[in-house]
Amino acid sequence: MDQLERAARRVAAAGTVTVLTGAGISTDSGIPDFRGPNGVWTKNPAAERMFTLQAYLTDPELRRRSWQDRADHAAWTAQPNAGHRALVELERSGRMGALVTQNIDGLHQAAGSSPERVIEVHGTLHAAQCLSCGARSPMRVVLARVAAGEPDPPCELCGGLLKSATISFGQALDPRVWRTAVRAAQTCDLLLVAGSSLQVHPVASLCDVAVGAGARLLIMNAEATPYDGLADVVVREPLAEALPALVELVVA
Numbered sequence: 001m002d003q004l005e006r007a008a009r010r011v012a013a014a015g016t017v018t019v020l021t022g023a024g025i026s027t028d029s030g031i032p033d034f035r036g037p038n039g040v041w042t043k044n045p046a047a048e049r050m051f052t053l054q055a056y057l058t059d060p061e062l063r064r065r066s067w068q069d070r071a072d073h074a075a076w077t078a079q080p081n082a083g084h085r086a087l088v089e090l091e092r093s094g095r096m097g098a099l100v101t102q103n104i105d106g107l108h109q110a111a112g113s114s115p116e117r118v119i120e121v122h123g124t125l126h127a128a129q130c131l132s133c134g135a136r137s138p139m140r141v142v143l144a145r146v147a148a149g150e151p152d153p154p155c156e157l158c159g160g161l162l163k164s165a166t167i168s169f170g171q172a173l174d175p176r177v178w179r180t181a182v183r184a185a186q187t188c189d190l191l192l193v194a195g196s197s198l199q200v201h202p203v204a205s206l207c208d209v210a211v212g213a214g215a216r217l218l219i220m221n222a223e224a225t226p227y228d229g230l231a232d233v234v235v236r237e238p239l240a241e242a243l244p245a246l247v248e249l250v251v252a
């Protein structure tokens with residue numbers, strides 16, 4: 001029996017599956033990952049600085065560049081791929097409890113995953129948030145202000161700095177969102193990791209949480225992860241093919 005078949009049997013036998021996705025599921029939609037061979041930070045290590053909260057707060061030039069990058073982000077034109085659609089099918093089969101994602105691109109919801117099951121632990125690019133008063137607004141509204149000539153648009157309520165509603169390095173996760181993710185890891189029979197290199201904490205520690213609570217761990221990622229040794233099954237194949245193949249075996 002190959003790894004994919006073993007993985008499918010585990011998923012089919014599980015009552016509740018929690019899925020954890022990372023950048024690897026969106027690369028086939030044209031959104032570059034961070035640490036892969038063609039990753040944003042692999043090719044340009046200085047770009048990592050753009051994602052620290054301290055730099056964002058103190059460097060107006062970096063904020064202006066960040067707004068341009070948001071306006072040019074691949075997510076605005078990206079379409080969900082076969083991997084995203086496979087998880088919609090897994091949900092429809094009644095097995096998926098929650099879909100925890102590190103991605104900020106909104107492609108799971110665009111594919112048809114129920115928004116109430118998608119837990120965006122690193123936030124979303126589709127909203128902007130004021131760093132002073134916390135007010136949120138749709139990102140497209142703020143990007144329209146950028147396009148109209150405000151290179152670093154302030155909060156219209158309090159004048160504070162605006163940022164995408166995503167988690168930067170040095171910024172804490174939203175505690176309510178994080179608790180929901182931990183609960184989803186604690187209460188599942190199987191944690192299916194799809195396209196995460198499991199190098200970012202605390203999200204990667206959801207593997208420890210799930211296994212500690214008695215769940216099986218299944219990892220599908222193009223490259224090795226620090227958690228492969230803890231996994232029941234590891235599938236190291238291109239996700240856009242392996243994930244649909246897995247779900248087809250499960251729902252067949």
Ligand SMILES: [Zn+2]
Pocket residue numbers: 130131132133134135155156157158159160
């Ligand atoms: Zn404000």
